Amino acid sequence: MYLFIRRFLYIALLVSVSTSCQTNPYRQGHELYKINCESCHMEDGSGLAKLIPSLKSSGLFRSTPECLICLIRHGLDKNQLTGQQMPANKRLNDVELANLVNYLRQEYASITIAVTTEEVNACLANCKDEE
Amino acid sequence: MASRTSFMSKLTSAFILLCFIPFLFLSAGCKRENKALPILGNQDVVNGDTIRHIVPDYLLTDQDSQQIRISGYGNKIFLADFFFISCPSICPKVQKQMLRLYDKYKDDNRVMLLSHTIDQRHDSVTVLHRYAQNLGIDTGKWKFLTAEKDSIFYLADQYFVSVVDDPSAPKGFDHSGRIILLDKNRHVRGFCEGTDPESVTAFFSTVDRLLAEEYK
Structure with missing residues (x-):
């Protein structure tokens, strides 16, 4: 009986240690998505008909991360067809942008190669819309 | 044994x-x-008769420049919300839920949807028309409506939807995302939070209950 309890406790300890070691690397990115993107693109990224594009079918995440970084930072002018505009996110710093882009690429294109803050900064300096 | x-x-x-x-x-x-859905709002007694709250029958302009009154649609029940097209906060989520309601009742001629813009400065008839087109809906079923700002704000109040000018709010408006259920006599019979998909799912049965009650 004593042996059984000891084995049970060992297993419980192993399970709790392995669970606590699993950290979500996209946690901040997901939180930033909820704060900055979710109200338009929806919780599941499905968008709204032709008015707000779905992130699920977007090819943008499979292209180079530069496009995505510039798009998030500077937004999009009013679309003449839909009348919708994507607002700029000037308040996001380089770390937040990297985390958001990494979350989006992993979530919607299963790309796990992370973008670094250095890459974000280099990209921001070359955005077409940079003022 | x-x-x-x-x-x-x-x-x-x-x-x-x-x-x-x-x-x-x-x-x-x-x-x-099946108990009848309550009629929401205050009630007055005039000469012994109980007068229930009724949403006013204002003249409104739809996305095709037609002048309409909801009384003109007579024998229908209505699902209504208040929004504006450039709204960066709750409106897309509420419209997504209105779209769910539209999809559920699009073949049911007893139900109509009404979305009222609270931003008269930007949401012209042309802009509303384009918005409806891009939403991909039948505008005979779901109308996008405008009127003088004071009328729309008063109408929202009568629908029990909070709409106020607030310079500190995104784009200058603070408003509720409620979706309101009106019966054939323009009584408010129920509502849900349009930002909460679960609230809208529960609201489907409220709409069905009103349909069963109104079309016995």
Whole structure:
């Protein structure tokens, strides 16, 4: 009986240690998505008909991360067809942008190669819309 | 001895089953009972008659520049919300839920949807028309409406939807995302939070209850 309890406790300890070691690397990115993107693109990224594009079918995440970084930072002018505009996110710093882009690429294109803050900064300096 | 025990056991089971049968009937009866949805809002008594709250029948302009009054649609119930197209906060989520309601009732001629813009400065008839087109809906079923700002704000108040000018809010408006259910007589009979998909899912049964009540 004593042996059984000891084995049970060992297993419980192993399970709790392995669970606590699993950290979500996209946690901040997901939180930033909820704060900055979710109200338009929806919780599941499905968008709204032709008015707000779905992130699920977007090819943008499979292209180079530069496009995505510039798009998030500077937004999009009013679309003449839909009348919708994507607002700029000037308040996001380089770390937040990297985390958001990494979350989006992993979530919607299963790309796990992370973008670094250095890459974000280099990209921001070359955005077409940079003022 | 064994067979006697088995017989007693069967007898006990049968007795328990018989005891539960009346309860089964009673519970089935309770489910069938459908109470009428309440009429929301204050009520006045004038000359002994009870006057219930009614949403005013304002003249509104739709996305095709047509002048309409909801009384003109007579025999329908309405699902209504207040929004504006450049809204960066709750409106897309609420419109997504209105789209769910539209999809559920699009083939049911007894139901109409009404979205009222609170931003008269930007949401012209042309802009509303384009918005409806891009939403991909039938504008005979779902109308996008505008009127003078004061009228729309008062109408929102009568629908029990909070709409106020607030310079500190995104784009200058603070408003609620409620979706309101009106009956054929323009009484408010229910509402849900349009930002909460679960609230809208529960609201489907409220709409169905009103349909059952209004079209007996």
